[in-house]
Amino acid sequence: MKDFLKKLVLLGLVLATIGVIVLVSGIVPVKASSGHWPITRWMLGFASDRSVAFHSTGTEVPSLDEPGMLTLGVGIYQSNCKWCHGSPGSPMPPVPAAMTPAPPYLPDVLRDLDSAEMFYIVKHGIKFTGMPAWPTRQRDDEIWPLVAFLRQFSQMSDSQYRDLVDVDEGTAAPEVVIEQCAICHASDGMGRGSDRVPILAGQNEVYLRESLQAFAEGKRYSGVMEPIAARLSKREMSDASKWYASQTMTSQGRFDLDDESVQTGRRLISQHDDTLKVAACSKCHGQENDPSYPVLAGQPAEYLNRQLALFRNRSRCGGGSGNLMHSIADALDKDQSQQIASYFASLRREPIESDP
């Protein structure tokens, strides 16, 4: 017995020495060009599938067919994901295909994943692969539209996808607007039909510029806007802000509004209503207020309501004035937020002269 133990220890020492030699000598290739052995590939894939399935259990999946989900999801995919995963109906892009492990061809893997698993992977990324976590931990609400799109991914044709992402280049908009912003916000700032995306046309220029700055510095959270703003120069931020501020909000009232909630919202925010001890919205969000505050008239109700929820969770700060909204959002319950959002969405905005 004693003899056997001795041998075991000796064997261990020999193996450890070999291990150290292999490690230090650098003989093992880390090159991606040769890929994994099939057994390694299978093992990693299996472990990752199991882990995702285990940890995504219990995630509450919101309704994914709400209006605006798919449109926004496509925009997000186009700006964050297509570089590695390609777009529907086209082959894998060649550069990421040379990674080890290579990003999967999505139609192959998506059919085996349920919505909660997709959400988990997009939110947290996967270790030892090129899949990054979502750039911010605060914005689960941005990930679900993407999941909604991924569920349609396999059925979508190249031309359907192009219809959703191609932007009208025939405008006078600056290049940065066409290349970076128009996918979601359209080059006229009216958005592309998702009521989760703010209308930028006619918004205060200072507010737009400060928001971009806040996204770029990570002070305002968004997995979509932070990466985009981070790659813009000061000049581009200023050009984009100026352009959108000079656009006119058109075709208002395209979002279905429940008249009763509009009326309740109007009553709630009139400052003579003493039952609700909340700062009167119009004192900051009208058209004659500080240019670093956004004008809210005509913004989609869904977007406004979501921002109030983000303020409530402290998931939105913003360009230095965001903190003003925290105690206000805290004082509103979900119904009241919805009603106030509907009221602002129902307001028409007078066209304003663009800055000379």
Add this chain to the structure above:
Amino acid sequence: MSFLLIGDLSQSTLDPAGHGAAQIADLFLWMLGGGVLIWLIVVGLAVYSVVVPGGHRPRLTKTLVIGGGAVFPTLVLTSLLCYALAMLPELHRPPPEASLTIDVSGVRWWWRVGYRTGENQRVETANEIRLPVDQPVEFKLTSEDVIHSFWIPALGGKVDMIPGRETRLKLHPNRVGTFRGVCAEYCGTAHAQMAFDVLVMSQADFEQWLRSQKRDASEPSGRAATAGRELFHRKGCGACHTIRGTDAGGRVGPDLTHFDSRLSLGAAIKPNDADNLRRWISRTHDVKPGVQMPAFERLNQDELDSIVAYLEQLN
């Protein structure tokens, strides 16, 4: 000057400046005397029984234990109780009709104060109460959120402010001076920073003050103050604060119409001067953690100075 005032504020029940407080202070002193007497006799007897050696005479022992331990304390406490109960009717009696009535509501963490100046007329101020000397005053107390308690130790007893209910308190100040009132019921983070100033003044001074409070805010003069008013509105301050005579009509925070006439700011936590005001606006949460007002951190020095200049003209 105002700093000295705040430093001197009396918050002592033993230095009464009103009828109620004087009675309560008397009661306290009598109770203290009675309590000390009982303590001396009971403890004296206990010490005597231990210290004196040898046997005690049973008859004397019985008399001392029953007399000193039960009969004497009962007599003293009963007379104190009668004395205290006799005070209650007067403390509780409502003031004569047509006395000055002041509405005070507790809001986390400040005081909304309203003077009834006529049929459906009210003048609102905050965190400062001025009273005429030698006049009974009735307070109608409510709360806008949680239970607070209204207490001016130098003038009288305290009364809880209960949401959804109106409680009353009569005070009758009899000495001119400046006193401090506090919230005497824990009400959240900034409870300890929820105080107010009480100024008892001569009848003539009081009337003059009330007349000036009824007026709308004065027009700003000078470039900085005019810019300050513009900025006050542009930044949305009026969403929460009222300045009568302007567009600002918010009811969430204190009325600022005559802000500069007040001794202190932030619910009597700092003397009302330019430095403190600047700090209050830009670093609100450092001055008073938990306060509902958001900090306007991004105002630059010029903007801050303008707003302060404007507010300092609201006298």
